[in-house]
Amino acid sequence: MGASGGEAPTRPGALAARTRGLRKVYRGTVAVDQVDLEVPEGAVLGMLGPNGSGKTTTIRMLLGLVRPTEGEVELLGHRMPEEAPGALPDVGALVEGPGFHPFLSGRENLRRLAAAEPHLSLSDIPKAVEDALERVGLGAAAHRRYRGYSLGMKQRLGLAGALLVPRKMVILDEPTNGLDPAGTREIRTIIADLHADGVTVLVSSHLLAEVEATCTHVAVLHDGTVVAQGELNELLETGNAGLLVSTPDGDKALEVLRENRISARLAPEGVRADITTATAPQVVAALVHGGVAVHEARRERTGLEDLFARLTQNDAEADGLSDVDEVRA
Numbered sequence: 001m002g003a004s005g006g007e008a009p010t011r012p013g014a015l016a017a018r019t020r021g022l023r024k025v026y027r028g029t030v031a032v033d034q035v036d037l038e039v040p041e042g043a044v045l046g047m048l049g050p051n052g053s054g055k056t057t058t059i060r061m062l063l064g065l066v067r068p069t070e071g072e073v074e075l076l077g078h079r080m081p082e083e084a085p086g087a088l089p090d091v092g093a094l095v096e097g098p099g100f101h102p103f104l105s106g107r108e109n110l111r112r113l114a115a116a117e118p119h120l121s122l123s124d125i126p127k128a129v130e131d132a133l134e135r136v137g138l139g140a141a142a143h144r145r146y147r148g149y150s151l152g153m154k155q156r157l158g159l160a161g162a163l164l165v166p167r168k169m170v171i172l173d174e175p176t177n178g179l180d181p182a183g184t185r186e187i188r189t190i191i192a193d194l195h196a197d198g199v200t201v202l203v204s205s206h207l208l209a210e211v212e213a214t215c216t217h218v219a220v221l222h223d224g225t226v227v228a229q230g231e232l233n234e235l236l237e238t239g240n241a242g243l244l245v246s247t248p249d250g251d252k253a254l255e256v257l258r259e260n261r262i263s264a265r266l267a268p269e270g271v272r273a274d275i276t277t278a279t280a281p282q283v284v285a286a287l288v289h290g291g292v293a294v295h296e297a298r299r300e301r302t303g304l305e306d307l308f309a310r311l312t313q314n315d316a317e318a319d320g321l322s323d324v325d326e327v328r329a
């Protein structure tokens, strides 16, 4: 069963969480500055950023664990931290230092956590705990003391806590931290299941490939500010001025495009046309009128890694990265 238990369909344009002008200063250190984050309902939003870019601090403010120095936070329509009791029962969270008891077993720890869930009746606790343990692959180790758990097992237990009851939103801070490749794949499956159930997911990560594989939206943080956010597909197309045209007549296509004053070069499956001066429809029209068989035309896409590097490096370095020719399926 999915963690949502079949939530209502998401409302187009609605936001599960948002921040406005969010700022947090720790004794002179600006951890987060002017963050306007928008998490659309039903999205899987990956929060990406280098170490110290403010991901955890932003997540802590969203959850009401830290009070902002300035700015506003809304979580499921509730102002945080003031209205935390209204929002938190519907939000599952995995954040650093979940505070499990070292001398209790994983199962006992989870039962304590379950007892504090307003949406769980006493009689439902044992089943909810066993389901959550199974879901994160901790069933066999549930009787062992938390103290002896590996980092990956601790992460799994924290995740089980987030999934104890059906949620409207799940917030995971670096959920793959300490997990082996199999554990990382399991997290990916859990996120995909939550998404399929209509649950909004906010996940912070430095694993770009993971974000690219699991997220519908991305927010990139750098030095405490959001440098880009939006739908993953749109962001990957931003700044790319190339149209990749598949054609068996590459040489002829080049000739036709040159006649139409559109700069182009040969690419693996045909040609790459520059669409800074001509638009994509103009390129395709020119080719078709010139008698070139066009099998497919698509905007060139950057890998998330390239995009991330461009956004989080200084301008001089970014210039060197802007000409991305690699095409990813």
Ligand SMILES: Nc1ncnc2c1ncn2[C@@H]1O[C@H](COP(=O)(O)OP(=O)(O)OP(=O)(O)O)[C@@H](O)[C@H]1O
Pocket (backbone or CB within 6 Å): 026, 027, 029, 030, 031, 032, 049, 050, 051, 052, 053, 054, 055, 056, 057, 058
């Ligand atoms: N409790 C705190 N006291 C003082 N400074 C803090 C505190 N928490 C965070 N910071 C500082 O705020 C900045 C942002 O930290 P934060 O943990 O939010 O970044 P992050 O993107 O989550 O980093 P990482 O990927 O390393 O976890 C850092 O410079 C950090 O040292």
